[in-house]
Amino acid sequence: xxxxxxxxLGKYFSISKEAFSLAKKAECVIGMEKERAAFLDTISRYIxxxxxxxxxxxxxxxxxxxxYAHGWLDAGAKIRLWKxxxxxLFAGVE
Numbered sequence: 001x002x003x004x005x006x007x008x009l010g011k012y013f014s015i016s017k018e019a020f021s022l023a024k025k026a027e028c029v030i031g032m033e034k035e036r037a038a039f040l041d042t043i044s045r046y047i048x049x050x051x052x053x054x055x056x057x058x059x060x061x062x063x064x065x066x067x068y069a070h071g072w073l074d075a076g077a078k079i080r081l082w083k084x085x086x087x088x089l090f091a092g093v094e
Contacts (some may be wrong), residue, residue: 004059012066013054016047019073019089025084036081043072 020043028036046069053062076082077090084090 004063006059007064009054009059009062012063012070014052015089016050016066016070016073019086020044020047022084022086022089023032023073023076023082026084028082029080032079032081036076039076039081041074043069043076046072 013077015017020040021045046065050062050065050069053059053065073089074091077084085093087093
């Protein structure tokens, strides 16, 4: 597949926003509050960038921004900035 469809972007927006919402609500490792806040801020900005690009019909950059956002979500889960167990939303967790 060499095109990014609206359906594919919709799926990735949905998954990333769901994971972001769960991460914001999840418990954090004590002593990592500043790092957690920085990660959440970065993720929020990437999601906002994705929305901006999508509104400009720039699907490639929207998709790229969502992938960056989700990479940060997965990394935060891996180092326990948010304690999550949903393997559907976060890579490397069960």
